[in-house]
Every structure is written in C-alpha cells, then in structure tokens.
Amino acid sequence: MPPPQLPRASPSALAIRSPQAAIREPAPSVSPAEQPALPTAQPPPFKPALTLASTEQQRSTQHDWRAEAHASVWRGRGTAESASTWFSLRRRPYVTAAQRKSIIAGTRGFIGLDPTELANPVAFHVDFSGDEIRYLRHLTRRTLRLPKTPRKDPKKDLYKVLRKNPTFIPAVLDAFEREALPGRVREDVDNLIRDLLDQNTTSAPAILSVRRDGHDQRGGLIRSSRVHSLLLAREISGQRGIGSMRRLENFTNEFRKCREDDLEKRAEWTGCAGDIFTITWVSNDGFICGTTEHSDAHNQQYNKPGNLVLGSCSELTLRAYPEHRIVRPIVEKGENSTEAMRQSQDPWLYSSVVSSDYDAAHDRAYTSSFDRTVKIWKADSSGAAMTLLGEWRHDGNVNLVVASKHESGMVATAADVAADAVRVYDIDPTDISGSRFRSYSCSRVTDERGKEVSTEKWAYYPATMQWGLAPKVRHLLLVGYSPRSRTGDDNDIPEDRRDSGELCLWDGVTGERWRVTSATTQNVFEVLWHPTQESFIAATSPLGQDLEPSVRTQIRVFRPADRDQFGVKAFSPIMTLDCPAVDVNELTIMPNSFSFCYVTAGCTDGNTYVWDTALSDKPIHVLRHGEPIDEYRGDREREDVGVKFTAWGTTPDRFYTGSSDGVVKVWNIRSLKSPLVRHLLEAPAPVTAGMFSPDKSRLVVGDASGRVFMLSIDEEKEQPTSIMKVPIQGSTGFRIIQRPVAIIPHPDPPPPTHDAEGRPIVSQLGSAIGRAYLDNLQLERHPNPTIGVVQGPRYAETNLFRRDMHFNEDPRQPLLARWEAMQQEAWKPPRPFLARRRDHHGIALRPPKEVAGLGELHARNKSLDIFVDEMTRLRLEEEGVDWELGDDYLLKEEE
Structure with missing residues (x-):
C-alpha cells in the first residue's frame, strides 16, 4: 500500500522530530450505559519519548457501541494543553510499520511537504487511539454478524476476528468507507489491519512528525530564498547603504556563503590501505591521497596495496599506485618470522605515505614515505593518471615534503635522522633524481654545558615545516623540531627534554639562518605562515612566568624585527595566545582586517580554539566535537587524535572542522552565540584529513577506515554505486544500502630481484x-x-x-x-622392529621386554608347512592376507 501523498518538497531538508508538548490522556467520562459514539478529530493523547511522540498505553474502557453512532467527545479537565496544535490535526494518516522504519532509517524520499507547512511539524503517522480501536472492533463484529462484543482487549479481539476471517476484510473496509472516522481514510484502516495480522502494532500509540532539520538551517529552501532576496535588494538599492534589506549587507560575502552552503557529498570510495593521512590537489579536478600502513614486524600480515591513490572528481575514480614500497624484510621473531608466512605474503611491503605537496608553477607533485624516498610526479589535470619523474633517497623515513612558491621552485624535505635532517633541493628539470640539495641541522645537539646530546635512543626530529607565502618571504623555510624516541618508547626521552625543541628559520636561496628571538628552545607542534603578510605563528610548549595552570600550549605571532636591534635578520613575537590543550594538530589563519586576523588551533582534546588577535589572548570560541568513535583508556589527549581537519571557506563566515567523532562540522565564527551552522558529513571512522580544492568548489575528506569522500558545490556526474538489501528486523521488508565504490587497484609489480639483505633471489621450484x-x-x-x-x-x-x-x-x-x-x-622407538604402542588415551607406552627363547620359537614356526587348500587360499588372498611374511613384518596390536 503506498504511503499517504502529501505536498512535495526537498526531502533533504526534512528530519523526524517529536512534538514539543507532552499531553496526558484525559479520563473518559462515558458510562457503560451510554451509547457508543464515533471519536472526533482529536488525536490520541501521547507522551514524548526520545525522537517519537508516544502515548501511554490506553486503558481498555468497555463501551456498548451502536452502529449508528457518529460522534464522541473527549471529556477531561480543562488545561492549557487542550489548546495544543496537536489537537487540531485534520488528517491523521497511518502508515505500516515497515514504512515507518524506512522513514526513520532515512528513506524519506516518498514524503513530500509544502515549504509553507515547514514552519510547524507535520504529522505523517498517527496511531489509532483506544476509542478508535474499539469502534473498529464493533464495526467488524457487526459486519461479520458475530455475537456481542466480549469483555477483552479490543486490539487482541480485533486481531483474532480478522485472522479467522481474512476473506471478510474487504467487506470491513467497505463498511468503514460508509461510516468513516474523522481524519481517517480506507488506506489507514488497511495499513492498520496489515500491522495487526503481522503483529507489528505498537503498545504505546505515537505521533510521528516531520519538520526541517535543526542542523540544516542553511538548507536548500532557505539558501534559494536568500539568494533571491539578495538579488532583489541589490537591483533595487545597489550595494551601498542599508537599503531595502533594512541592514548593512556585504553582498559579495553573502553570495559566496550561499554558494558554499550547497556543498554535498557527491562520491565515496573505500579500499585504501589505512588512515588517510595527507591530501593534495593537483588541479581543481584531481587530487592525491596518501595513507598509513601496517609495516611493523608484528603486523606486517595486514600490509596491503593502496597506500598512494590519485583521484578524479570528473571521472569519479580513485586509482592506486605501487611505487612507494620496499622488499619485505625478514622478521626474526613472532608469527611473521615463519617460512609459511613468508611464502604466503606479498614479497613487497607497501610503506606509509605521510606527506605530499604540489608545485603549480612547475606542475610537479611530491609524495614522501617511510620507504625513505620522495617521489616526483607529473599528474594529469583531470586526475585520471600520473607518471613518475624521479625520486630522492634519504637516510631515514621522510616525514615532510613542502614545495615553495618561490620562482626557483625549491623543495624542502625532512627525514628522521639526527643530523642534516632537512634538505632543500634545487630542481634540475633535465635530471630530477640527480638534483642538488643543501642540508640543514638544528643546533640542539649539545646541552647547556656544551656536552653532546645522546642520539642512540632519542633525538630532535623535524615535526613541522612550511615555506613563506607572502612574496617577500617565499624564500624562507620555517622548521620546528621536537624530541622523539628512536625505539618507539617515549620513556627513552629524558623528563627534562620532553618539552624542549627548536624553532629554526633558514633562507633557502643563500643558506643563511635567520634569528627567532623567542621560544627557540621549546617543543614545536605546528607552524604556519600568514597568507599575505610577512608573519607566521608557531604552536609550542608553554614558556614564561606566572602561567595559569590551565595553559598547556601557546601560540605565538611573529613579525620581522628591527635589524638594528638584533644585528641580524630576525623575527620576534608580538603576541602570545594561551591554549589549554596538550597538543596542537592544525593551525589556520584568516585575515579579518589589514592588521588583525582569526587564529585557530585544532587540538587533541577534540576542540578547536579560535582567537581574534584584535581582542585578547583568550579564545573567542571553543568549537567542540563529540566523543571519539574509537575507544580509549586513560587520558584522551594522549591516545586520541582529536581534530585533524580545519579549513576556512571563501569567507570568515564559514569554518570547517573534522575530528575523531567522525563528523565534519560547519561553523560561523562571526556568530558569537551559536556558531554551529550544520553537520556537513558523518563518516564511519575518525576524520583524519581534509582539503579544499584551489577554487573552493570541492572538498575531499578522508577517515581512519580508508574511505575518501568528495563533496562538491556543483552537480557532479552520478557515481555508480552497488546496492545491497538488508532485511529489516521484525519485518518482511528490506532497507536499501548504497555501498561505496572501491578504489581501482594497480597491477601487481614485478617480483623483487634481491631480498631485503641484498642477496639475489633465484626463483625455483x-x-x-x-x-x-x-x-x-x-x-x-x-x-x-x-x-x-x-x-x-x-x-x-x-x-x-x-x-x-x-x-x-x-x-x-x-x-x-x-x-x-x-x-x-x-x-x-628404541628398536626398529618394535612398534610404538599407545594406551586407550593415546599416551605412548614402553616397548615390551624381550622374552628368552622367543626368537627360536618364531623361527621354528616359520619352518612349519601349513597345508591350506586352494579354495581357502584364494579367499584369504581376496581378504588381503600376505603369504610372504618377512623378518620385519609387524602385526597391528589391538588396544
């Protein structure tokens, strides 16, 4: 039976909500002697429960119904609740249980609403009240000419009558059409009968309603109306003054905001090797994603291809590339050390790809990996394919690769080595792999006494690195160092060194080191340059006297210092912002004036802190995410990744964050009271990376399950999806689930010619x-x-x-x-001719002792000539008797 047809509207702007008022059931004052009456248009009383508005169980008050009854009156105490809009429902549809589950599960496409009705919740399902059930029982028994109504539960009685007389159901429906209940139609009763026979009715009657989603206040209807009103106001009043909008409007900002609010998910892929760790756009259409891998000795069996993928938004493809790999090393301990595991596993071990960047001026993409290399690529603008141009080998895992915007096209890399960890390459277009480079080291190799710092178990490694963005600082490379264990155990780092590090600034053209006048010995978490000005910010461990106990990290704003003051080229801090988080994952800057800007820090505590440098060093917002999807024990900030994606849209009115709760949220930083705009995306795993395309028309988000989501403002080509039907529990219906598209795997690379220790591999049988x-x-x-x-x-x-x-x-x-x-x-066995004996438990027994004279007796028996007739001999041979008994012949012992 199709659901009730209501006026159509966009289903994406709808959500199921419960009524706002709880209404108690008025006690009926009808005595048993009174004649039955048909219920009026008032809905059954209900009590809200979670997302559904449900009534308490109706009491089965016995009534003596008459066939010609057509009205009844709800009698009760006069309260303000009786004026509720829920009592004014003119149409009370009833849909089946299967349809309700489909609607609640998200299949709302067949329920349409007029936009004018969205101001208040609109009911799409109203359960039958107790009076209505009693009337239907009376009508059914009268139509079937059954005896007087028994004193039992009316719903159970109606179920038994209809189950025994299914052929009379059309007659009952015809009788109902002649004497219909107000607000009900034949279709409602038919759906109720179906639920009764399937035993899918609810014990607590409920009203299910639809209204606009509270998190979609910028939905399609509002966006559309907003654009039209802005266009009209601009045509009438122009862009100056308050005009017909009755308030000052920045039309350019408003149009950009409305366009950006059209972001919706257009494609989804799955099958990447691990957490999506880095994303880089090579055009407005193509993008590169790098993932983490299982490569430790104890989990190499889970290593798989898909660590580097190239995506195309126009072709809706995500293609894997196998270049970041090494020969699988020989493991000496654990389950991966067995020969069986070596033979069954891929001879290649794919490495984590943890950093990537793109040089638009020279059309070259860069990816760095734990295979100790940086790969240089030429990617098609469509994102359909890319070719390898060269590679740079390092002495350790390469954690960072950053391309400068300088005209020379310099590229900086950072590896996990104690000395000369940073390299700056001058690209040779004719021999990219042989490009020359200059190495840099931090100065924290000695302590305050001048004693060399031990690097056997721990060392200072580059943790963050950025080139300048403004034209006058594009040649400057900013690097932050942090202490890190070389064995994977943080306890190897001395206690007094865990909050130490170094902030270094080099000129990539001349190799000259610039001075940073503050926080140069602090642990550096993240650095970022201002997009248009000669300044940068750095998140470090706290420094200073009289710090509040809640301050656990600090963000400093640096500007060029007076050269006459320090005698060398230098940057000095002009402002310090206090942050309560233990670690900072992401920094962003959004200018809000010529001199000031918004500064944000996405942190491991699941919050993003927002400062306005024009106001104070206290955050103006704390943008919170929910609890992480993955379970953790102990301190969340030590075990959870927190906020891993922060980005600004085209205006300061739109700010995006993604965290370990799997949600990408949209915020309006300028709204001081309620900055949350909506939930843009809900992923099945923690959000680990995200990046906007250069023109801000597309957004790619990756999560910890190896899924990649592409969101776009424009309508994209429809992605082919695989459909899976999942049975709905307690019902005969199915729920349709669209499974994401898998990445396109790469061909198997040729087997290695040498093993991990450099020995030739000879392929033999x-x-x-x-x-x-x-x-x-x-x-x-x-x-x-x-x-x-x-x-x-x-x-x-x-x-x-x-x-x-x-x-x-x-x-x-x-x-x-x-x-x-x-x-x-x-x-x-101790003697070759004695079989190993076992008892009935399977435990080995000692062989029997040798008996004197047993050998002679055996020889005498063998010499005897035992006469067997031919017929008996043939039968014994058919049964498997061996006539040629040897000296080593063993008889099977019976247990």
Whole structure:
C-alpha cells in the first residue's frame, strides 16, 4: 500500500522530530450505559519519548457501541494543553510499520511537504487511539454478524476476528468507507489491519512528525530564498547603504556563503590501505591521497596495496599506485618470522605515505614515505593518471615534503635522522633524481654545558615545516623540531627534554639562518605562515612566568624585527595566545582586517580554539566535537587524535572542522552565540584529513577506515554505486544500502630481484630448492627413513630458526621442554622392529621386554608347512592376507 501523498518538497531538508508538548490522556467520562459514539478529530493523547511522540498505553474502557453512532467527545479537565496544535490535526494518516522504519532509517524520499507547512511539524503517522480501536472492533463484529462484543482487549479481539476471517476484510473496509472516522481514510484502516495480522502494532500509540532539520538551517529552501532576496535588494538599492534589506549587507560575502552552503557529498570510495593521512590537489579536478600502513614486524600480515591513490572528481575514480614500497624484510621473531608466512605474503611491503605537496608553477607533485624516498610526479589535470619523474633517497623515513612558491621552485624535505635532517633541493628539470640539495641541522645537539646530546635512543626530529607565502618571504623555510624516541618508547626521552625543541628559520636561496628571538628552545607542534603578510605563528610548549595552570600550549605571532636591534635578520613575537590543550594538530589563519586576523588551533582534546588577535589572548570560541568513535583508556589527549581537519571557506563566515567523532562540522565564527551552522558529513571512522580544492568548489575528506569522500558545490556526474538489501528486523521488508565504490587497484609489480639483505633471489621450484639445500649440506637425510630430512652441518647459514622455541631465543641454545617433547627424535622407538604402542588415551607406552627363547620359537614356526587348500587360499588372498611374511613384518596390536 503506498504511503499517504502529501505536498512535495526537498526531502533533504526534512528530519523526524517529536512534538514539543507532552499531553496526558484525559479520563473518559462515558458510562457503560451510554451509547457508543464515533471519536472526533482529536488525536490520541501521547507522551514524548526520545525522537517519537508516544502515548501511554490506553486503558481498555468497555463501551456498548451502536452502529449508528457518529460522534464522541473527549471529556477531561480543562488545561492549557487542550489548546495544543496537536489537537487540531485534520488528517491523521497511518502508515505500516515497515514504512515507518524506512522513514526513520532515512528513506524519506516518498514524503513530500509544502515549504509553507515547514514552519510547524507535520504529522505523517498517527496511531489509532483506544476509542478508535474499539469502534473498529464493533464495526467488524457487526459486519461479520458475530455475537456481542466480549469483555477483552479490543486490539487482541480485533486481531483474532480478522485472522479467522481474512476473506471478510474487504467487506470491513467497505463498511468503514460508509461510516468513516474523522481524519481517517480506507488506506489507514488497511495499513492498520496489515500491522495487526503481522503483529507489528505498537503498545504505546505515537505521533510521528516531520519538520526541517535543526542542523540544516542553511538548507536548500532557505539558501534559494536568500539568494533571491539578495538579488532583489541589490537591483533595487545597489550595494551601498542599508537599503531595502533594512541592514548593512556585504553582498559579495553573502553570495559566496550561499554558494558554499550547497556543498554535498557527491562520491565515496573505500579500499585504501589505512588512515588517510595527507591530501593534495593537483588541479581543481584531481587530487592525491596518501595513507598509513601496517609495516611493523608484528603486523606486517595486514600490509596491503593502496597506500598512494590519485583521484578524479570528473571521472569519479580513485586509482592506486605501487611505487612507494620496499622488499619485505625478514622478521626474526613472532608469527611473521615463519617460512609459511613468508611464502604466503606479498614479497613487497607497501610503506606509509605521510606527506605530499604540489608545485603549480612547475606542475610537479611530491609524495614522501617511510620507504625513505620522495617521489616526483607529473599528474594529469583531470586526475585520471600520473607518471613518475624521479625520486630522492634519504637516510631515514621522510616525514615532510613542502614545495615553495618561490620562482626557483625549491623543495624542502625532512627525514628522521639526527643530523642534516632537512634538505632543500634545487630542481634540475633535465635530471630530477640527480638534483642538488643543501642540508640543514638544528643546533640542539649539545646541552647547556656544551656536552653532546645522546642520539642512540632519542633525538630532535623535524615535526613541522612550511615555506613563506607572502612574496617577500617565499624564500624562507620555517622548521620546528621536537624530541622523539628512536625505539618507539617515549620513556627513552629524558623528563627534562620532553618539552624542549627548536624553532629554526633558514633562507633557502643563500643558506643563511635567520634569528627567532623567542621560544627557540621549546617543543614545536605546528607552524604556519600568514597568507599575505610577512608573519607566521608557531604552536609550542608553554614558556614564561606566572602561567595559569590551565595553559598547556601557546601560540605565538611573529613579525620581522628591527635589524638594528638584533644585528641580524630576525623575527620576534608580538603576541602570545594561551591554549589549554596538550597538543596542537592544525593551525589556520584568516585575515579579518589589514592588521588583525582569526587564529585557530585544532587540538587533541577534540576542540578547536579560535582567537581574534584584535581582542585578547583568550579564545573567542571553543568549537567542540563529540566523543571519539574509537575507544580509549586513560587520558584522551594522549591516545586520541582529536581534530585533524580545519579549513576556512571563501569567507570568515564559514569554518570547517573534522575530528575523531567522525563528523565534519560547519561553523560561523562571526556568530558569537551559536556558531554551529550544520553537520556537513558523518563518516564511519575518525576524520583524519581534509582539503579544499584551489577554487573552493570541492572538498575531499578522508577517515581512519580508508574511505575518501568528495563533496562538491556543483552537480557532479552520478557515481555508480552497488546496492545491497538488508532485511529489516521484525519485518518482511528490506532497507536499501548504497555501498561505496572501491578504489581501482594497480597491477601487481614485478617480483623483487634481491631480498631485503641484498642477496639475489633465484626463483625455483620447490624440488630444486630442496636439492640445493641438500647439496650445500644445509639439510641432510637421516639414516632412519621414518624421520626424513633434518638439519645439516651448515644449516645455520639459512638463518631459518624458530628462535622463540629456544632458550633465551638463541638458536645455539637447547630447545624449550615443550618443543623438545614434540621432536621426532624423542618419539623414535628404541628398536626398529618394535612398534610404538599407545594406551586407550593415546599416551605412548614402553616397548615390551624381550622374552628368552622367543626368537627360536618364531623361527621354528616359520619352518612349519601349513597345508591350506586352494579354495581357502584364494579367499584369504581376496581378504588381503600376505603369504610372504618377512623378518620385519609387524602385526597391528589391538588396544
């Protein structure tokens, strides 16, 4: 049965909401002697519960109904609630349980509403009240000419009557059309009967309503009307003064804001190798994504392709590339150390791609990875394909790669090495891989006493790096250093060094180091240059006296200092902003005047702090996200990633954040009371990266499950999706789920020619490999053929040991007892002709002792000539009797 047809409207602007008032059920004052009456148009009383408006269970008050009754009156105490708009419903539709679940699950396309009706909630489902159920029971029994109504629950009685007489249901519906309830139609009763027979009716009657989503106050209808009114006002009054809008309007800002509010999800991909860690646009159409990988010795079995992908918004494709990989190393401990795991796993190990950038002036893209290389690419503007131009090898994992906007096209890289960690490359277009570079090191290699700092377990590594953006500072490279353990254990870092680091500023053209006059020895979390001015900000550990206990990080604003004051080129702080978060993930700057700007910090506590430098050092906003999707124990800021995506739109009225709660939120920073505009995207995993296209028309967001979402302002080509039907629990219907499109895998790369230790790999059959082990005396055959092949005198050359089976995990030490008991040598029988016996529990028994004279008796028995006739002999041979008994013939012992 189709649902009730209401006036159409955009379903995206609708949401299910409960009524605002709780209405108690008035007690009916109809005595049993009174004649039955047809209920009036008032809805059943209800009580709100969560997102549904539900009534309390109706009492089954017995009434003696008459067939010609046509009206009843709700009698009760006169209260203000009786004036509620919920009592003025003229149409009370009833939809089936399956349809209600579909609507609640989000399939709202078949419910349309007139925009003029969206001011107040509109009911799309109203359960039958107790009086209505009693009337339907009376009508059904009268139509079927059944005896007088029994004193039992009317709904159960109606169910039993209809179940026993299903062929009379059309007659009941015809009778209802002749004597209809106010606000109900035949379709409503038909849907109710279906739910009764399927036993899907609710115990607590409810009213389900639809109204505009509170988080979609900038929905399509409002945006459209806003644009029309702005156009009209501009035509009438121009762009000067207050005019017909009755307030001062920045029309350019308003039009941009309305256009940007059309952002909607257009495509979704899945199947990337891990967390989306870096995103870079190569045009307004194509983008590159890099992901993390499982590459540790204990989790290499989960390593998979898809660590580097190229996306195309126009073609709606996401294509994988295999270049960032290494030969799978040999693991000596754990489950990945076994030969079976080595044979079953891919010979290549794909590495995490953690940084990327694009040089628009020279049309080159850069990606850095834990394979200790930086790859240089030429990507098509459509994002359909890209080719490798060259690579730069480093001595450690390359965490950062940043292309400058300087005309020379310099590129900076930063690796996990204690000295000369930063490189600045001058690109040679004819030999990109052979481009020359200059190395830089921080000065924190010695302590205050001049003693060299140990770098065996920890060292200062580059944590953040940015080139200047304004024309006069594009040659300046800003690098922040932080202490980091080289073993993966932060306890290796001395306590007094954990909040230390260094802030360095170099001239990439001359190699000269500029001076930074403050916070140069603090732990640096993030740095960022002003988009148009010669200034930058840096988030560091706190520094200063009389700090408030809540201050755990600080953000300083630096400007060029007077050269005469310091004698060298320098930057000095002009403002310090206090932040309560332990760590800062993302910094942004949005100018709001010539001299001042908004500064934001997305932090690990799930909040984004916003400052206006024109006001004070206190945040004007704390933009909060919800609890993280992934569970954590202990301190959230130590275990949770927090806010990993912050970006400004085209105006200061739109600011975007994405956090570990999986939600991308839109904010209006200029609104001091309620800055939240709407929830733009809800991902199934924590949001880990995001970036706008250069023209701000598209947004790409990545999460921790390897999914990539593309949102666009414009209508895009429809993405092909796979449809999956999921049965609805407790119903015969199905819910339609659109599964995201998988990335396009890359072809399998050719197998490596050398192993991780540089030895040539010879591809042979298993039999040839086995013969080579025997010929090299690495394996040898045991004299007892029942044991087979064992270790040879040169077996140690293979390095194929189960170290975890030996004492102290040393293959030269004896086996542990539990492994020694399982060796074939321990199970070998003491004499070759005696079988190993077991009892009924399967436990090995000692062989029987030799009995004196048993051998002579056996020889005498063998010499006896036992006559067997030919027929018996043939039958015994058919049953498998062996007439040629040898000396080593063993009889199977019975248990």
